[in-house]
Amino acid sequence: MTIQHRQTKQRAALLDLLRSTKSHPTAAWLYERLRAAYPAMSQGTVYRNLSVLAEQGLVLVLRSGSTYDRFDADTSVHYHIMCESCGRVDDLPLSAETFRNAEAERVSGYLVTGHRIDYFGICPECQKSKKGGFPGTGT
Amino acid sequence: MTIQHRQTKQRAALLDLLRSTKSHPTAAWLYERLRAAYPAMSQGTVYRNLSVLAEQGLVLVLRSGSTYDRFDADTSVHYHIMCESCGRVDDLPLSAETFRNAEAERVSGYLVTGHRIDYFGICPECQKSKKGGFPGTGT
DNA sequence: TTAATTGCAAACGGTTTGCCACGTT
DNA sequence: AACGTGGCAAACCGTTTGCAATTAA
Numbered sequence: 001m002t003i004q005h006r007q008t009k010q011r012a013a014l015l016d017l018l019r020s021t022k023s024h025p026t027a028a029w030l031y032e033r034l035r036a037a038y039p040a041m042s043q044g045t046v047y048r049n050l051s052v053l054a055e056q057g058l059v060l061v062l063r064s065g066s067t068y069d070r071f072d073a074d075t076s077v078h079y080h081i082m083c084e085s086c087g088r089v090d091d092l093p094l095s096a097e098t099f100r101n102a103e104a105e106r107v108s109g110y111l112v113t114g115h116r117i118d119y120f121g122i123c124p125e126c127q128k129s130k131k132g133g134f135p136g137t138g139t
Numbered sequence: 140m141t142i143q144h145r146q147t148k149q150r151a152a153l154l155d156l157l158r159s160t161k162s163h164p165t166a167a168w169l170y171e172r173l174r175a176a177y178p179a180m181s182q183g184t185v186y187r188n189l190s191v192l193a194e195q196g197l198v199l200v201l202r203s204g205s206t207y208d209r210f211d212a213d214t215s216v217h218y219h220i221m222c223e224s225c226g227r228v229d230d231l232p233l234s235a236e237t238f239r240n241a242e243a244e245r246v247s248g249y250l251v252t253g254h255r256i257d258y259f260g261i262c263p264e265c266q267k268s269k270k271g272g273f274p275g276t277g278t
Numbered sequence: 279t280t281a282a283t284t285g286c287a288a289a290c291g292g293t294t295t296g297c298c299a300c301g302t303t
Numbered sequence: 304a305a306c307g308t309g310g311c312a313a314a315c316c317g318t319t320t321g322c323a324a325t326t327a328a
Contacts, residue, residue, distance in 0.1 A: 081249055
C-alpha cells in the first residue's frame with residue numbers, strides 16, 4: 001500500500017528550483033533559496049520532500065564524494081565530474097553506455113540495475129586560481 | 140611541512156585488518172574487530188588512522204552510496220558493485236580503462252585525476268532470498 | 279627531548295523524526 | 304472526515320576534535 005502523495009506548493013517550488021539549476025545543489029542551498037519565497041519553510045520539509053521526489057524518480061541523489069548529499073533533477077542517465085579543489089559538480093556530456101551493465105552483470109553475478117561514473121579532477125577555474133583543499137576530505 | 144608519521148601498533152593492526160578482507164568494511168566494523176586485540180582502542184583512533192592511511196594513499200575511501208563510508212586497502216584502480224538490497228560491496232573484475240580520463244578531460248575542461256565506476260544491482264544471495272530494503276536509502 | 283599518537287568524551291553537522299496544527303483530497 | 308504535509312525543535316548517528324597522558328623517534 002503506497003502512500004498517496006498530495007500536491008503542495010512547497011514540494012512544487014522545490015522541484016521547480018531544482019529543475020532551474022545545473023549546479024547539483026545541496027539541501028542547504030535549496031533551503032536557503034526556498035526561504036526567500038517561503039520564509040517559514042523548515043529544513044525538515046526540504047529533506048522530506050527531497051526524499052519523496054527521489055522516491056518518485058523525479059530527483060537523483062548524488063552521494064558522491066563530500067559529506068553531504070547533492071541533488072539533481074536531471075534523471076536521465078548521465079555522468080558527473082567534480083572538482084577536488086572547490087567541490088563543484090558538473091554534468092559530463094559523454095554518452096551513457098548502458099551496454100556496460102550487461103558486462104558487469106555477466107562478470108559479477110549481480111542483477112545489475114545501473115551504474116554511475118564519476119570523474120575527479122580540477123575544474124577550469126581552480127586551475128587558474130591554483131587554490132587547494134577540498135572541504136570535507138582533508139586533501 | 141608535512142607531518143612525520145610514526146609507527147604505532149594500532150595503525151599497523153588497522154592496516155593489516157583492512158588488507159585481510161575484501162568486504163570493504165565500515166569504520167564501525169573495523170573498530171569492533173580491533174577491540175578484540177586492543178580493548179582500549181577508541182573510535183577516534185580508528186577514524187584518525189583511516190584518515191592518515193588515506194592521506195598516505197594506502198587506503199581508499201568509498202563514499203559510495205550509504206550514509207557511512209567504506210574503506211578499501213586495495214588501492215589499485217578498480218571498480219565496485221554494490222547490492223541495493225543488503226548493501227554489500229564487491230570488487231568488479233573489469234579492466235580499468237584509464238583512457239577514459241583523457242576523454243573526460245577533453246570534454247570537460249577539467250584536469251582529470253581519476254574516475255570511479257560503481258555498479259548497482261542485486262547480489263546473488265539477495266536474488267535467492269528476495270529480501271528488499273537497502274538500509275539507509277529508504278528503497 | 280619533542281612531537282606524533284592515544285583514549286576518553288564531548289562536540290559537530292548533515293539528516294531524520296516526533297508532535298501537533300494545517301491543508302489537500 | 305481522512306490523512307498526507309508543514310513547521311518547529313529535538314534526536315540521531317557517523318565522524319571529528321580538544322585535552323591530557325603516552326609513546327615512538
